[in-house]
Amino acid sequence: MSGNNTVLARNTENAPKNALFSQTVAFSHYNHLSAQLPIDPTSGEMVVGGIKEQAEQCFKNIKAIVDSIDHVMDDVVRVTVFVKNISDVDTVDAVYKTFFQSYVPTRTVVAVAALPMDALVQVEAIVSNGEGTIPNAPQAGDIIKVTNNTENAPTSSLSTQTVAFSHYNHLSAQLPIDPKSGELVAGGIKEQAGQCLKNIKAILEGIDVPFDDIVKINVFLKNHSDLEAVNEVYSTFFPDSAIARAVAYVPARTTVEVAALPMDALIQIEAVVSHGDGTPPQAVEDRHGLIIEANNTKEAPINALSTQTVAFSHFNHFSAQLPLDPKTGEMVSGGVKEQAAQCLTNIKAIVESIDHVMEDIVKVNIYLKDITDTDAVDEVYKTYFPTGIPARRTVGVSALPSDALIQVEVIVSNAEGTPPTVA
Structure with missing residues (x-):
């Protein structure tokens, strides 16, 4: 169905x-x-x-x-x-x-x-x-939201740590706060990155979900020059289990430099988590044993720290794409139009590698080094999305990896879903 x-x-x-x-x-x-x-x-x-x-x-x-x-x-x-x-x-x-x-x-x-x-x-x-x-099919219209907070991670009256609905858990972005003191953890970027990931792990343990059920990670950095240090810490958390290590599974990932973060933190991390059991009252055959499907294609840039797309249930979550030529691994020549086209070409290659089409994209997020480039990007964008269907977000950032002018990420529908594990 x-x-x-x-x-x-x-x-x-x-x-x-x-x-x-x-x-x-x-x-x-x-x-x-x-x-x-x-x-x-x-x-x-x-x-x-x-x-x-x-x-x-x-x-x-x-x-x-x-x-x-x-x-x-x-x-x-x-x-x-x-x-x-x-x-x-x-x-x-x-x-x-x-x-x-x-x-x-x-x-x-x-x-x-x-x-x-x-x-x-x-x-x-x-x-x-x-x-x-x-x-024209009976729907589980009474599927419920499941909210959860644990004392082992920072709590806030303005947000819930995790909200599950159907086959996904959405986590609040985690700051490097020690949940016992409520203060930023002592130390620099490595200590702060470690605390963010510890907080995410504590939230997942609070709902009995393995760390390797994460399908997408978004890293918000005050200084993009800190990324190498963050990656050192990140690699100690992913892969987390023996099964994940055996297949070298890492989630899709997006890294963005931001102007500032709450509490003057250096880093903040948010996660989207698969939820194989679903939320009630989904039927047993529709919820148990769904698997994560990770995919990379040589037709788009490959990164050892992220998977190009991770599918679970009815969505594919993509890593943000930079304007890199997958054949050379280098930045495409030209200005923002050429860079925008390369980002979208990379996305199209990934979409096609999983037997989908661009019309399956439900959301596009655009990060621009210069917000005044929006009109030029839109000219290119129209050629990839002539119907204007996906929802969209555009923000200006002070820096992007590889000194790019643009970075684009998408969420793609997955009509066939992902199969249950066969015993």
């Missing part, structure tokens, strides 16, 4: 519309929303005011999209907040509390170098989709 899942893109007049991307794209049991800017949908202009007014408009736009697909804000499982100034987080938090008054989703907060339209804040969300997207 899983083969009948469809990509369902939707837009409402009550939130800002853009011809290049959809407001929300549902597939199976998740809705992926485009990042929302503080734009008044009536005027198409930035809302008047400062950070408070901008944050309110971002969340109003999210709520309008959620309402338009017959969901409620408590169906949000993850929120990502991008701010221009980390000092604005307290004001954003005050607004955030008015939209999530009891239940709180998982959350990531980072300050970035720039946002589209010179906005002060941009917010995106992932929303559960209990009815799924299989047409």
